[in-house]
Amino acid sequence: MTILRQTVGEVLRAQAAKHPDTEAYVYPEHGIRKTYKEFDAETDDLAKAFMGIGIEKGEHVAIWSDNKREWLLSQYATGKMGGVLVTVNTNYQAAELEYLLKQSDATTLVLGEEFKGTNYIDVLNEVVPELASAEKGSIASSKLPHLKRVIVMSENSYPGIYTWSEFAAFADWMTDTQLEERFNSMDPDDVINIQYTSGTTGFPKGVMLTHVNVVNNGRLVGDYMRLTEKDRLCIPVPLFHCFGCVLGTLAAVTHSTTMVLIEQFDPKKVLQMVQDEKCTGLHGVPTMFIAELNHPEYDTFDTSTLRTGIMAGSPCPIEVMKKVIDDMGASEITIAYGLTESSPVITQTSADDPIEKRVATVGKPHPDVEVKIIDPATGEQVKQGTPGELCTRGYLVMKGYYKNEEATRQAIDRDGWLHSGDIAVEDEDGYIAVTGRIKDMVIRGGENIYPREVEEFLYQHPAVQDVQVIGVPDEKYGEELMAWIILKDGQQLTAEELKGYCKGKISHHKIPKYVEFTDAYPMTASGKIQKFKLREQSVELSGKI
Template sequence: MSGLISSSLLRCCAHSLRSVDGLKHSKTWKSCNTSVLHWCRARSLHVDSPPHKPSLTTSYVHGTSTFPLIPLTVGQSLDNTVQRWPDREAVVFLQDGIRKTFAQFQQDVDKVAAGLLALGLKRGDRLGVWGPNIYEWILFQFASAKAGIILVSLNPAYQVKEVEFTLNKVQCKAVVCPTHFKTQKFCEMLREICPEIDLTPAGTVKSSRSCLGSARVPDLRMVIVTDSRQPGMLHVEDVMQAGESRHHKELMDLQSKLSFDDPINIQFTSGTTGSPKGATLSHHNIVNNAYFMGLRMGYTSIPQVRVCVPVPMYHCFGSVLGGMSMAMHGIKLVFPSPGYSSLANLEAIQSEKCNIVYGTPTMFTDLLSQPELHKYDLSSIEAGIMAGSPCPPEIVRKLRTDLNMKEITLAYGTTENSPITFLGFPQDNEELKINTVGCIMSHTEAKVVDPSTGEIVPLGASGELMIRGSCVMHGYWADPEKTGEVISQDRWYRTGDTASLNSLGYCRIEGRIKDMIIRGGENIYPAEIEQFLYTHPKVQEVQVVGVKDERLGEQVCACIRLKEGHISSTEEIRAFCKGQISHFKIPHYVIFVDSYPLTVSGKIKKNILKQDMEKKLGL
């Protein structure tokens, strides 16, 4: 950024510093210092409360705060909170009937952490958790962190080849999973890639020092099952009983040796453009992201925060905004069901009186469309966080009117940024809630650049969003080449998103650079068309993709999910657009669909949707 300061200003400062007689140049230095402060104020923004005075003059912002970064590990953060609120409820898993206070949760965490050490796992080893939202997920999240073991979040939708790739990529020594969930047979798949498991005598407890001898996953030492007992595998209870007093002492001694800069979590990206990449996050990354998110949401001033958490724990939304926020702010997490269920969410909100609800736009859309919505007492709802993909303004309006969610807050981030970099304030006005993804987070820098030149664009102009700060990951695990593609030498992370900044430090996301449709030389952002089509009274949900066109290169294709009981046609949708949006943005193709291809975290796989539409249209 120093290049932005005028050379004359720098010369002035340098001249004053070189002066032998400082008094002689005190006026010059004072003038120089004032100029530098003025320059800094035009680019930094105090974000402990909503900024009301437009101050930015360019597409660069630095979120400042009176609250310092937290120099603690995950384990230390949990221990601090347990000391403050030992008897407060920490987690509730409704479907399994599990309730734990902070003191009870800490006791379980310490038992598992000591057990992992007793079984031979050590600081820096990798342990994969593979499954839906069950108690053991969050239990092992904190137990592994306390033991200095790196948690690997495995997508529960992974099939054999995918789980084999990820286990080998990070050299996992242990995997925690249920026997099965819905159609996913976790233990069967692990036996397929590691048939040597069956050669272990029933009831034998393997330590990490004894190799399973698998040719396909040579580093795997043990599988820990959360429900039924399986031959050749450990049960969670075995782990909890394995730790002796010496292992508990080892665990206690370890706490002062762990560094908050140590890697502690590997989150795999969706891998839509190739093999999944392991974003490596440190204690410092996720502790501070959760801490400042909670401050922004006002968790420290709400007497009792009860969060409904339908988002998956394997994703940053669940593990950081959920799990880590619990440890940082002493909030209560309510998990309605292992897998996503709109009805289970409604029941959880009613029975536990949840006042905060987390979700992706798709999850909130499904919630609003529930026919029995009016039968539930949802009066406890005060606020929510929506993230994961761009949100249609119409959904935000409906949450405020239909669910009385006055303080719905939009968030933006990426796995590589731990994850949140922009988050609204609960008290933001409707215009900011509807048209932006929130304000820059504390201790975070953002800039919008021209993708072709790397130069910062004028305020309000579109370009690629880049992020720098304590949130940026260490890198992709064992992949310096891919890391170098997204993190510059000066630690700026390239998001790949097209965005713009306003003078208050709020961000508007316009879409993925790679999702941009180029039709006959015109650049078209799908999000703009989607937001317009959401205003059609029959449209429940819409996704816009570019499909192949021989003459123009690409054509606009709108994939529309209609509201229940409604019918429509291509002609009706195109007529609705005419005169309202530019002619080249009007969808050439309109396809009515019942659903979209989704990741397990609720994100729409646009690349797959594009392929499906091209196949359907015979292109």
Template sequence: MTDDRPAAEPSYAHGTGGTALLGDTIGANLDRAVAAWPDREALVDVPSGRRWTYAEFAADVDRLARALLASDVAKGDRVGIWAVNCAEWVLVQYATARIGAIMVNINPAYRTHEVAYVLKQAGISLLFASLRHKGSDYRAMVEQVRPACPDLREAVYIDDPSWTAFAARGTADRAEELRLRAAELSCDDPINIQYTSGTTGFPKGATLSHHNILNNGYFVGELIAYSEQDRVCVPVPFYHCFGMVMGNLAATSHGACLVVPAASFDPAATLAAVERERCTSLYGVPTMFIAELNLPGFAGYDLSTLRTGIMAGSPCPVEVMKRVVAEMHMAEVAICYGMTETSPVSLQTRTDDDLEHRTGTVGRVLPHLEVKIVDPATGVTRPRGTAGELCTRGYSVMLGYWAEPEKSAEAIDAGRWMHTGDLAVMREDGYVEIVGRIKDMIIRGGENVYPREIEEFLYGHPKIRDVQVVGVPHERYGEEVLACVIPLDAADPLTLQELRAFCADRLAHYKIPSRLSVLDAFPMTVSGKVRKIELRERYGAAAPGEA
């Protein structure tokens, strides 16, 4: 007897669209924006009160680019930026692109041994840095590691006379030299190195081209209908793709205005900037939106100009999304999914998607990209509706890890598919659900447990503000389920008994957390992702029960 049922569609999707890829360099694309909208605002740095029109912004970018030329920065030289969010960060981004230097993003949270590693591994010859941030004296740290970094010729500090002196080198008589340099550049040249968060060993430097990041920023902006009328509030770090690509490049490629609310995330400063600058778009990871929604006096902010924005970094709880749409007026907010190695966005929800698609999925494939879901062991494409590893291919895939061809080959296969390490399911309609990291999946007594499912369920508990679920070692079952909870009211914390009672008869027994840890905050990366590995390490050896 034959089975006449149709075979399930494979978990593969190709993004089509009527808008062509951009063939520009970043500098040429900025020139287009300046020609179209010279008098529109391009950048507002709220803490300092400074603002630039597109014409003024391009003039300052060119001045800094000429200063780089005067400092003998050649095409392909690596220029580091170790700074918090500020206008100078943005100027460095576009000025290095103007001359074909490779800007290397350095995490503001790095300590001396991490900075030394990046300076040496990338061969950074010129470094721009903040003076200090959150107790870190960047100048002292640079001087400490400088003897071990022979390529580093010069360090320039923002808000310091060294910045003013450096910019003064960009005299007008180098304008022709700048024009000739720009004419030598290809959109496929490497332009940016971003170090991915290393969970074991040192981080790897994802190397990205003009073509990678300009197009990714452009299409992210296209899908939320950016125009020169938009004003984009970016409280996420520029150090990460979320800020510098989805924020800066999405804005300038559409003639929109970039608004910097603070040096680092501050919920009150963010909402105040949205109100004062009449922002139409707001970015953040879910924990940022949660902090804003729970801010005392939240209801007093006028957020009526908002229409859209981007939430990314981790899954959005349903209740948070409902409040973002209803109370922050962000009816067209998008969920984005990606990774540094893919510039970063591969999947995005659309402005007219319903609540379920915005919270249950991370959207569908972007134009001009491909995604598929494969069996992690065999590489064979899985049928739709079944879990496997998410892979992506197209213009967004990095050139490789800087000076590490073997690690590049481990991440990008012979077909140029980038293997994300994420477990995902593609629905029949092409939307993708992320069910966890391959390394984060909990295997309890032979049962596969996906933390996202339990987290989403626990968000419904009236005492829980935020929750992360991880697996920790267990002598009998191999792993057990630990819920790390931030309570809604610190004076009335949740107990393990209450948590388990809430789950009883509603979750399968092996999914119910057997341990609980009540925290004030989660350990986070600078890009706003929860460091689950730290939670596992911190509580892995704790006694059973409440950690």
């Protein structure tokens, strides 16, 4: 494959020229439908507004909201005028927002009004009390010296903040010629996006991604899904995460595919959209697919138009994958694996892969992507079939962490290999299975246990809807296993019954010593289960058992 040397804006313009009348995006909740020709024109206007309000090439624009239309338009508008989009986690509270805006040197914040009970305007005023008396566009914050302007995705008026239409009117300050000059001045190797990692250890780090990184990754992901202008992809995953804005919008735009968007995930709304919009693709993390499949009204929806999609974000339970293929009808659904630092996808299963490979592995490396598996202790490459740390090299590797050279050196070695921190094993056919994080591996009495293997076994129990397995300290063995179980509606199960189910079927040392039942797991806003929080709860509980 040839690496595309195009900017995000060039990709959108090219697709709009090829398929002007194909629907680019649909927001069924709001009755909004726009073609590629209209989408291209809208984002040209918005690019001029970003320029008119004073944003220079390379300037950092933070965006904080759920999957609103303004988020989507801002992604492509900044891609046309060279602003760097800094994506903000929707779950952030005041301290996290302050940290991100300060560390990223954001000069501009575009935000929604609220998310799941959190009033974003109130949170912002807590961080920037100067807003109350600030002139719009001339904020002077003691905590955030770079922040100059705030734009709200609404027509409600707030002190110091531009309404959306006030912001959009700045387009009139710029000519088409000025936009073209800016558009043509961009280099595909320019950083276009800074995404902050979840921060499960220490403070979140800003991953710098270029046009080349995200355009090519999105295109390859779409190729693996066999997307065309006839496809309609439902995107319920957050846009602030790579899953939403690369595997979602860029995979779609590079193939003139229609995006069917939902502002906030709701399993019933997703099923309704798939049915009403005749979606051929559906994205989700495993917990989303589990919620859809287990919705009490699931059987009343027609998902027969589904063909493809991606399950990613965390390890995909084999039983769930089978149901998505057999019950939902997404016969060509693929598994993708990667990390934000690799734009994000490193490996992916293809539509042609046998079901066994699609449910038990994360596929093979993408074209133009190198992968090796090393012994974390020695750095030496391991033999096929031996677990080790997965490393990758190629166009997909980030530019680095923003203003954090030390962390960049720890992640990318001198030879350009990005170290994932994940344990992986390659089979005799070249397919890769990811068995967990290096730090998640449990060592019980000298035996290495990969929680994923135990989870996959426990998923097969008919009463189990979801399961997470972690290690807790143990005086005798060093570590023991604890299983956190979510039961299916109406099902009952005791810890002893679950252990009895395991006996004689998996090795004795892999049977969890502790079993806890729960209704939900601690999650990130992008749908990843926060195992470190589960581990904290487990350590506390196991000490009392």
